[in-house]
Amino acid sequence: MNLIINGLQWGDEGKGKIIDFLTNFFDINIKFNGGTNSGHVIYYKKKKKILKLLPSGIFKKNCLFLLSNNVIINFENLIKEINQTIFYKKKIYLSNNFLVNNFINELLDYILDKKLKIGVTNNGITPIFIINSLKCSIRINNFFCINFLKKIKKIIFFYNIFFTFYNLRIKFYYKKIFFKFFIYFKKLKKNIIFNEKIINNKYKKIFESSQGSLLDFNNGTIPFVTSSYTNSKSVYVTSNFFLSNIIFLGIIKCYLTRVGNGFFLSKFSIFKNLLFSKYSNEIGTNSGRVRASGWLDLNILIKTIKTNNTINLIITKLDIFIFFKKIKLILNYFLKKNIINFEKINSYKVYSKKFKSWKKVNNVYFKNEKEFHLYIRFIEKYTNTSILIISIGKNIYDLIIL
Numbered sequence: 001m002n003l004i005i006n007g008l009q010w011g012d013e014g015k016g017k018i019i020d021f022l023t024n025f026f027d028i029n030i031k032f033n034g035g036t037n038s039g040h041v042i043y044y045k046k047k048k049k050i051l052k053l054l055p056s057g058i059f060k061k062n063c064l065f066l067l068s069n070n071v072i073i074n075f076e077n078l079i080k081e082i083n084q085t086i087f088y089k090k091k092i093y094l095s096n097n098f099l100v101n102n103f104i105n106e107l108l109d110y111i112l113d114k115k116l117k118i119g120v121t122n123n124g125i126t127p128i129f130i131i132n133s134l135k136c137s138i139r140i141n142n143f144f145c146i147n148f149l150k151k152i153k154k155i156i157f158f159y160n161i162f163f164t165f166y167n168l169r170i171k172f173y174y175k176k177i178f179f180k181f182f183i184y185f186k187k188l189k190k191n192i193i194f195n196e197k198i199i200n201n202k203y204k205k206i207f208e209s210s211q212g213s214l215l216d217f218n219n220g221t222i223p224f225v226t227s228s229y230t231n232s233k234s235v236y237v238t239s240n241f242f243l244s245n246i247i248f249l250g251i252i253k254c255y256l257t258r259v260g261n262g263f264f265l266s267k268f269s270i271f272k273n274l275l276f277s278k279y280s281n282e283i284g285t286n287s288g289r290v291r292a293s294g295w296l297d298l299n300i301l302i303k304t305i306k307t308n309n310t311i312n313l314i315i316t317k318l319d320i321f322i323f324f325k326k327i328k329l330i331l332n333y334f335l336k337k338n339i340i341n342f343e344k345i346n347s348y349k350v351y352s353k354k355f356k357s358w359k360k361v362n363n364v365y366f367k368n369e370k371e372f373h374l375y376i377r378f379i380e381k382y383t384n385t386s387i388l389i390i391s392i393g394k395n396i397y398d399l400i401i402l
């Protein structure tokens, strides 16, 4: 059996912690999207570790790791993260097809977002996908070819258009960047592999999505989305893996958060949000920005379950509600006008269900309070999807397995 794990919200559902736990039962942990624009927190030996590029199971000794194609890699960041995080360098395989990012893209991202106002993380993700559509992006396998310089010329042509338009004199950086590329490439060369070499064998695989499904370029809350596909099903399209015997699991937390711009209907008022973010530590791992928070929205969840082929759910952060008296689940909305773009709605009524909260949490499901059971069972029934794991704390074994 193989697993595909995805966050079903706008990210930060606690994927890192859950994948860290689940990797115990798999032979290979494969990251299939994302880049330095997402961040995951893992507690390893009770110490907080922040991962951006490396797969979340990276601390497991008896496991292999692959950054598959469709992951956007900035050499410098990757080497830094490897050096800071681990020791098992040889086990981190890199797909021979991944996209190479650089600091000019980060700068472009910043410039573009001044106009587009999506609230990007300035990690160069939008520019790299623009360049990719123009078919002049740099993939790691280009470093092995003699026409590499031609590729570089194409990409510089693209940059020049932008920088001339913005009247920026940035040209002298190019040589420096591409020279550095080769130094980094030499360091990582031994880790580069053809995906098929790892994938088409009998290893048990856990595929990890580094972002939330609502940020999907095609099916997310457009235009406030990332530039790549973050749905579970995208593994079939963006990779060359032979895939069979797969179970799709979706991770949600018991409330919603969102970083970057973009609206959601169950969002708390500004004051409530400030209090909540501080108390629940909802500050972006990557961006350091305060996340906007709100009640869990089952209407959106039902749609996302379908988009992701989700078979079972994992829910995190149930411990956060122990200091609450009443909590809510959003069920539906009444829209005064039949507006399809939810981002533009300003007249709506929200239908929700109130629950009493619980005062403590316990690793044994039946030792929890009645309110806890009612809440969990309601989500399962309403979404018609059963919950397999409940997370009740930030440490790896703060879990209830159902």
Ligand code: GDP
Pocket (backbone or CB within 6 Å): 007, 011, 012, 013, 014, 015, 016, 017, 038, 039, 040, 041, 042, 043, 285, 316, 317, 318, 319, 320, 391, 392, 393, 394
């Ligand atoms: P990811 O992007 O989905 O991997 O999530 P992040 O790591 O960015 O954010 C989730 C945060 O919640 C991290 O700081 C985790 O340590 C923490 N976390 C995960 N599960 C739980 C949980 O059940 N309870 C609490 N209190 N914190 C959790």
Ligand code: MG
Pocket (backbone or CB within 6 Å): 011, 012, 013, 038, 039, 040, 041, 285
């Ligand atoms: Mg995160």
